[in-house]
Amino acid sequence: MTTEDQPESRPGQGLERRSLLGGGIAAAMSIAGLPTAAARPDGPIRAAVLEYADQWTRGTGLATLLRRAGVQVVPFDLGLPATRQQLDGQRVDLIAFGSFTNNDATYTAYVTEELESLRDFAARGGVVLELAQSDQFGALVRYLPEGMSARRADPDHDTIYPTAPDHPLLQGLRTTGGRLFTGRAATIRTSWKTLVAAVSMRILMGAAPNGLPPCLLEGAHGRGRFLISSLTVDKVYDEAGSTMIQPAEAVADSAAFFANLEQYVRLVRSGGAPAVVPTPIPTERATGPLVGHVGTDSARIWIRPGADHQPLGRWQCVVSDPAGRTTVATARTAVENDHTVVFDLWGLRAGTAYTLAVTPLRFEGDFQPLTGSFRTAPAPGRPAVVTMGLGSCAPSEPNTVWDRIASEGCDSFVMLGDTPYVDSSDLEVARSKHRAFLQVPELARLISTRPIWGTWDDHDFGGNDKHGDFAGKRNTRRAFVDYRANPTFGHNSAGAQLTERSEGNGVYTSFRRGPIEVFLLDPRWFSRTEPSWADPSQPTCLGAVQWGWLRDRLRRSTATFKAIATGMIWDDKQNSEKDDWGTYAHERDAIFDFIRDENIPGCFLVGGDIHVSRALNYGDRVGYDLWQYIVSPLHGSTIPSLNVPHPNLVHSAVEPHVFLKLVADTTVSPATLTATWINREGRRIFEVRRTADAMGHAS
Helix, strand or coil: CCCCCCCCCCCCCCCCCCCCCCCCEEECCCCCCCCCCCCCCCCCCEEEEEEECCCCCCEECHHHHHHHCCCEEECCCCCCCHHHHHHHCCCCCEEEECCCHHHCHHHHHHHHHCHHHHHHHHHCCCEEEECCCCHHHCCECCCCCCCCEEEECCCCECCEEECCCCCCCCCCCCEECCEECCCCCCCCCCECCCEEEEECCEEEEECCCCCCCEEEEEEEECCEEEEEECECCCCCEECCCCCECCCHHHHHHHHHHHHHHHHHHHHHHHCCCCCCCCCCCCCCCCEEEEEEEECCCEEEEEEECCCCCHHHCEEEEEEECCCCCEEEEEEECEHHHCCEEEEEEECCCCCCEEEEEEEECCCCCCCCCEEEEEECCCCCCCCCEEEEEEECCCCCCCCCHHHHHHHCCCCEEEECCCCCCCCCCCHHHHHHHHHHHHCCHHHHHHHCCCCEEECCCHHHHCCCCCCCCCCCHHHHHHHHHHCCCCCCCCECCCCCECCCCCCCECCCEEEEECCEEEEECCCCCCCCCCECCCCCCCECCCCHHHHHHHHHHHHHCCCCEEEEECCCCCCCCCCCCCCCCCCCHHHHHHHHHHHHHCCCCCEEEEECCCCCEEEEEEEECCCCEEEEEECCCCCCCCCHHHCCCCCCEEEEECCCCEEEEEEEECCCCCCEEEEEEEECCCCEEEEEEEEHHHHCCCC
């Protein structure tokens, strides 16, 4: 959950022929034939405009701003292709897609069906402008011609710098401290879903002085131009188009930009626009290494090579201990797993520090090794101290919370879901979101220097409050396994545990690190897909196969402490959503009964999701006091309304940038488990300390 949840479903599913846009479209659109330069050199610019009053900004303004600039805005019959209207229509010079129009499925249907005619429209001398769009509905701008591309992804930005100040689109725009579009409403990000990659396009504006990431791109095609942007400068009026939702100075900045646009389109139409010289953009850098599952004698190491090195094929990972002993593993780049590589190393020593270096197996030239480090798990049954971090609901932009986790001495970390926010069923979008997340500098340092495990919650599963009936879950699972190195990923069609990153069901897994065993459940994939194993009259949450796996693992576990963890909380959130264990109380209670009846000691519950941190003690529910630790969020957005009363609540805090530090110590008697909630400044929010004999172990 987040205060900026973006729904997967959209109005206007499907495109009716011979009809105008509906379902939230604020202005109709028309594409008509383009004149030759001589046919209408001095007439007014005519534009077909598509707007959408989205749920975040509730704003419009594109058609109004264009009219204010002297542009004639004309209606458009979506039933006719652009090429047909070039011959028969209203002689349009500009097609303008306002911010977030792709939230209406009619936009997607149109640009998909009329991809070639949009290209032809530009080739004949037209201009296509696309402002900020939601990347979960398509990261790539798919109608760009072959050889030209632009891709969107997180994060968002509010700093906009001109990189081509003499360009007709930028001339005379107001700047403050070298920045454009300053002083805008804080609730509307100036650059939303930033452009992160482009080919054969010129950068005109960027979020930094060097133009990276880009905010406005220009591409030439035939006699025309494509303008692709992440700007929301059209969002200046309310849905009715009558009241300003931006300060007057910000509205004036937008008006100046669209006045420049009118002059620019006029230049393109006459053949007088400046030539487009594409900006060289650095190739996509490597992601990782990510240290995945690490046992007592094994480790999984994950990387995604940079674009220049993906074709190299075979790679090697060398790990070294302090005595100079080395272990080597080789693996191939897996194209089917988005060019990622996973190394499985065996024969390591328990409780030992290792360094790692990843290089191409055969490469002539300079290559800087991808390096990292980790410590193998202590041998089971031997006294040890393990310090593990856990967290949920993470940012995809730079954040010092990751550095704090490292400085607190966490020797491992568990991602509890919404890590990252994907909110899409599009495979490319999901992969790009995972990739951008792991490239966040502070997180990249963390994941390369200690083992990382993870499960998912609703937003990395697909969208807010999504369940197992979500149609796009195979794509989001594929992206998840592409970008993690867990020991296993759910099960195959025969019900067997999957160690390979291949097609399967769910992402549940478990691992042991010294005195702690963590059972990472998947409450998303199987929910609502079959009758419950606990009560056939109710829908399932875990599914029968996962439940059988959990029972077996709990019975076999000899760990002193056992964390049963999910992204969603073990109570009722008490809001309109159904993704909590309160919805599946029949299975939750059956799990508790099983722990009690089987006399399984050392269990505690972990949850995330709700953007509030809490500790609850359910009393002698399983033969000893059963606690739940809720930790959320790692990012800065809290939801105070979900800090609801509960008879078992002991501690709670509406605190941003928080993680859970678990210290399990079996070097003392009785063994202790200390859970501390810590924010990114290092402040202790609250703490729960328990002993093994209070968790069902004999003294």
